[in-house]
Amino acid sequence: MANILYLVHRLPYPPNKGDKLRSYHLLKHLAAGHKVWLGSFIDDAEDWAHLPALREQCAELFVAGLNPLTSRVASLRGLLTGEALSLPYYRHRQMRDWIARVAREQRFDAVVVFSSTMAQYAEQLQQLAGPVPMLVDFVDVDSAKWSDYAKANRWPMSWLYRREGRELLAYERRVAERARCSFFVTEGEKALFQRLSETAAPVEALGNGVDSGYFAPLPQQASPFDADELPLVFTGAMDYWPNVDAVQWFVAEVLPELRRRWPTLRFTIVGRAPTPAVLALAGDAVRVTGTVPDVRPYLQHAAAVVAPLRLARGVQNKILEAMAVGRPVVAARSCVEALGADGVQAGQDLLSADSAADYVDLVHALLSAPARAQAIGRQARERVLRQFSWQAHLSKLDGYLPREQAA
Secondary structure: OOEEEEOOOOOOOOOOOOOHHHHHHHHHHHHHEEEEEEEEOOOOOHHHHHHHHOOOOEEEEEEEEEHHHHHHHHHHHOOOOOOOOHHHHOOOOOHHHHHHHHHHHOOEEEEEEOOHHHHHHHHHHHHHHHOOOOOEEOOOOHHHHHHHHHHHOOOOHHHHHHHHHHHHHHHHHHHHHOOOOOEEEHHHHHHHHHHHHOOOEEEOOOOOOOOOOOOOOOOOOOOOOOOOOOOEEEEOOOOOHHHHHHHHHHHHHOOHHHHHHHOOOOEEEEOOOOHHHHHHOOOOOOOEEEEOOOOHHHOOOEOOOEEEOOOOOOHHHHHHHHHHHHOOOOHHHHHHHHHHHHOEEOOOOOEEEEOHHHHHHHHOOOOOOOHHHHHHHHHHHHHHHHHHHHHHHHHHHHHHOOOOOOO
């Protein structure tokens, strides 16, 4: 049993959105075989109530509150220091004080970093305690996301996002070169990082999983939809820009033609913290739920689930969860390709779309042939059971962790 310092940019509980799902299951995996000191931030006041659920898994838990507005202002210091704005955004005196204290009191066998922005605290630990081995879960190539945002926005934001992509990539490269190993969610993200960073640092793909016991077909659950509607569903955190962009585009470019063909079809957007732009979509053809106590009934009773993401890459948990419930999914080609390394086959396990016309035709085909839709859903569930357990994926970390606790 080793002593592990685990640093996460957002409290890894409750596991109700993509990054928190991955960071929480990583915590569970580490805590099953090691003693874990967890340092994290809270940027949602509701998360303070969940600390007891994490304390029982940790030797020590430290959490600092992060105000998104003041942190955005603080991040502008990066324009003066020449660093990525993401770094001062997460630079917090209380977190630095906690790192300094545990560095004095404990000898750590490894430090595990979730998201590159938390590596600054691993570097602080190493400065105080010596060369503690570092593992970094980048998840996605965040720098590339900022570069993508630059292409989707006008000046001056395009300039700011392009700068962030450039400076963050330089930092990601430096972190990877200091790490024992770095991890990305797919082979595609791994290859993208290696190409952009031009580094020979050790990098591996570490896929996402899904709790197929929790996300399972339960048709006896009461339907949240009206009896006379044909429900089409999107799930996700609705203050996350790629999700906002996805539903805005879908409502504008795809939904009108689908409604012309299927007048009772209604698009339901399920997820916490919808932005004003998302709330403005609500109407006869669109329902915006906000936070729901359980997303599973919405998935279970959907005629189909869509994931028309244009600004996100990598493995999307929302897709795996819908597949686990046994629903037919129509998703962006980039998201489908990210699942290809795990054997997911477009046309059998889910459907892949590039354009608005693709989404219209594929959703229409599913609605027109319920037996085929059900067959795709069954195949999707079987694929998840075979390929997407968290344990199978996260066990790849074990070879890089110490086997014995330091004296």
